[in-house]
Amino acid sequence: MxxxxxxxxxxxxxxxxxxxxxxxxxxxxxxxxxDFARENAGTFLLRIEDTxxxxxxxxxxxxxxxxxxxxxxxxxxxxxxxxxxDAYEQALDRLKASGVVYPCFCTRGDIARxxxxxxxxxxxxxxxxxxxxxxxxxxxxxxARIAAGDPHSWRLDxxxxxxxxxxxxxxxxxxxxxxxxxxxxxxxxxxxxxRPASYHLAVVVDDxxxxxxxxxxxxxxxxSTHAHRTLQALLGLPSPRYRHHRLIxxxxxxxxxxxxxxxxxxxxxxxxxxxPALAEDLRAGRFPVGIRVEAS
Numbered sequence: 001m002x003x004x005x006x007x008x009x010x011x012x013x014x015x016x017x018x019x020x021x022x023x024x025x026x027x028x029x030x031x032x033x034x035d036f037a038r039e040n041a042g043t044f045l046l047r048i049e050d051t052x053x054x055x056x057x058x059x060x061x062x063x064x065x066x067x068x069x070x071x072x073x074x075x076x077x078x079x080x081x082x083x084x085x086d087a088y089e090q091a092l093d094r095l096k097a098s099g100v101v102y103p104c105f106c107t108r109g110d111i112a113r114x115x116x117x118x119x120x121x122x123x124x125x126x127x128x129x130x131x132x133x134x135x136x137x138x139x140x141x142x143x144a145r146i147a148a149g150d151p152h153s154w155r156l157d158x159x160x161x162x163x164x165x166x167x168x169x170x171x172x173x174x175x176x177x178x179x180x181x182x183x184x185x186x187x188x189x190x191x192x193x194x195r196p197a198s199y200h201l202a203v204v205v206d207d208x209x210x211x212x213x214x215x216x217x218x219x220x221x222x223x224s225t226h227a228h229r230t231l232q233a234l235l236g237l238p239s240p241r242y243r244h245h246r247l248i249x250x251x252x253x254x255x256x257x258x259x260x261x262x263x264x265x266x267x268x269x270x271x272x273x274x275x276p277a278l279a280e281d282l283r284a285g286r287f288p289v290g291i292r293v294e295a296s
Contacts, residue, residue: 010042018060020258025248046075070275088197129186219244
């Protein structure tokens, strides 16, 4: 449901990046989004988030299809982000026209040096925040550097954004009403130097384009929703309802990575496991030895 809780057709999605083979944690998350749609006579969509052209591989995209089918997960529609670069550029143009983004010419080294020199570097949910160096550049200096061909990304001016939108909040099935915290991510990148759009911009544009009503995903991206809700408001897009579920972790409590040995769905299949049987085990909370759901 949307923010006003009016009844509507449920649409969920699973949106992996093809940068490696899916592991059992991906399967668990995909099942939750898939099953919620099916239980509500809704639509379950698959989206391939392949805007990172340096790391995404076609063979991993094919692997996603193979792994989901092995688990018995079918989808009702497919979107490939690499076909939607124009849509992201149009959204960025709207943000530029609103004056809520600015070009950033800093390299990672520049940012690291400035943070190291700061006695009170600002911190957010994911660590030190961008210190706002390029936010202070004059319009003339920005224009001159762009005209000179200086490499740059585009950042969201979070202060200007929330001054435009006013206080915002989003709805999470577990956390309830969550007020947007402008300092959660700071002036995050929405278009990188070598990417047509950041994850944050693309996911917001695509959720709206696909009519997603419920975003079911791991709570490792909980903080990102502060930025997503802000971008939705700036672009006049609807805000889905969110459900940030707990993650599957290893015996040491570390979340699984795509390189997790022995826990990719492909490896489990090669070991002779039945995909539908594994799916039923995951639904029932039965996990292979050595992994578990993280503590609440």
